[in-house]
Amino acid sequence: MACRISELVLDAADPERLAAFWSEVLGYVELGREDDGSIEIGPPDGGPQPTLVLSPSSAPRPGKLPLHIDVSATDRDQDAELERLLALGARPADVGQTGTESWHVLADPEGNEFCLLRTRIRPA
Amino acid sequence: MACRISELVLDAADPERLAAFWSEVLGYVELGREDDGSIEIGPPDGGPQPTLVLSPSSAPRPGKLPLHIDVSATDRDQDAELERLLALGARPADVGQTGTESWHVLADPEGNEFCLLRTRIRPA
Numbered sequence: 001m002a003c004r005i006s007e008l009v010l011d012a013a014d015p016e017r018l019a020a021f022w023s024e025v026l027g028y029v030e031l032g033r034e035d036d037g038s039i040e041i042g043p044p045d046g047g048p049q050p051t052l053v054l055s056p057s058s059a060p061r062p063g064k065l066p067l068h069i070d071v072s073a074t075d076r077d078q079d080a081e082l083e084r085l086l087a088l089g090a091r092p093a094d095v096g097q098t099g100t101e102s103w104h105v106l107a108d109p110e111g112n113e114f115c116l117l118r119t120r121i122r123p124a
Numbered sequence: 125m126a127c128r129i130s131e132l133v134l135d136a137a138d139p140e141r142l143a144a145f146w147s148e149v150l151g152y153v154e155l156g157r158e159d160d161g162s163i164e165i166g167p168p169d170g171g172p173q174p175t176l177v178l179s180p181s182s183a184p185r186p187g188k189l190p191l192h193i194d195v196s197a198t199d200r201d202q203d204a205e206l207e208r209l210l211a212l213g214a215r216p217a218d219v220g221q222t223g224t225e226s227w228h229v230l231a232d233p234e235g236n237e238f239c240l241l242r243t244r245i246r247p248a
Contacts, residue, residue, distance in 0.1 A: 002151030003195035003205065005173055006241060008132070011190040027126025048172045049129055050194075059190070064183070066135040067191045067236070071127035081127065112191065117130060 005050045007040070008069065011057035013110055015039045018054045021109050024088050025071065028052065061111055064095055070103070070115045078104070078118050085116060129174045131164070132193065135181035137234055139163045142178045145233050148212050149195065152176065185235055188219055194227070194239045202228070202242050209240060 012018040019039040023029065028041040031051060042051030073081035082104055086092075093107035104116040136142040143163040146152065152165040155175060166175030197205035206228055210216075217231040228240045 002198060003149050003209075003240070004198050005132075005150065005193055006196040007194035008129075009192050009194060009239075025127050026129065050174065053194075057190070059188070061190060065191055066181070066183070066185060067189055067193070068133050069129055069191070070131035070133060070177075072130040074126060074128050085127075115133075116127070 004048075007051045007053050009053040009055050010112065011059060012054040013056075013058065015054035015056050017109055021089055022052055022054070025085060025090075026052070027074075065113050068113050068115065070117050072117045072119050078116060082116055090114075128172075131175045131177050133177040133179050134236065135183060136178040137180075137182065139178035139180050141233055145213055146176055146178070149209065149214075150176070151198075189237050192237050192239065194241050196241045196243050200243075202240060206240055214238075 029044045031040045031042045037056040040053045090106040102118045153168045155164045155166045161180040163178045214230040226242045
């Protein structure tokens with residue numbers, strides 16, 4: 001009776017670089033490449049999380065992303081994960097947040113904003 | 125050892141309207157509302173698919189979305205799902221595609237592009 005979110009497609013000036021970054025962030029592996037230079041990464045076990053397609057684009061980034069990804073650590077607390085993400089090349093981003101939020105606003109190596117949420121229990 | 129994609133956050137001029145549309149598309153239900161007017165929708169069973177947060181924003185849409193969602197039908201073929209999505213208020217969008225692609229480019233009621241993929245078998 002419905003659709004599922006199967007992929008997220010992110011424009012990238014350098015798909016290789018963003019594929020490497022997001023693979024580390026999400027524990028994803030490369031699933032395939034297209035002739036146009038797109039690289040698809042996804043869960044190594046083919047799980048139900050959406051894959052991520054890094055799609056080559058030379059279009060300039062038009063300011064804050066109107067659609068962004070929030071991530072949550074799966075096996076550690078938010079502080080430890082923040083440290084890991086910064087070491088991977090994420091950097092703090094300012095989108096007008098007050099600094100008192102429970103999440104961290106970061107940007108990937110091409111400046112795409114994403115948030116690291118406080119790990120939370122999801123309804124079963 | 126990694127993060128999971130827990131939410132996607134989409135700026136919306138009218139969160140109510142987009143929450144209704146995307147709930148129908150994805151078979152999602154409302155999970156909660158924030159004081160700022162954000163509406164979160166997600167799988168009714170709390171499954172592993174990301175939730176979607178419609179976040180109020182008056183910022184103008186800056187052209188083609190640099191991050192977009194691809195969806196796949198879960199229980200019907202692509203043609204039948206296309207018909208359903210158009211009836212829900214999606215409309216065909218032109219992002220420069222040739223028309224020979226295996227997917228359909230659509231826009232949601234606020235003009236956010238998304239694609240309906242051909243249903244495919246994912247690696248197990």
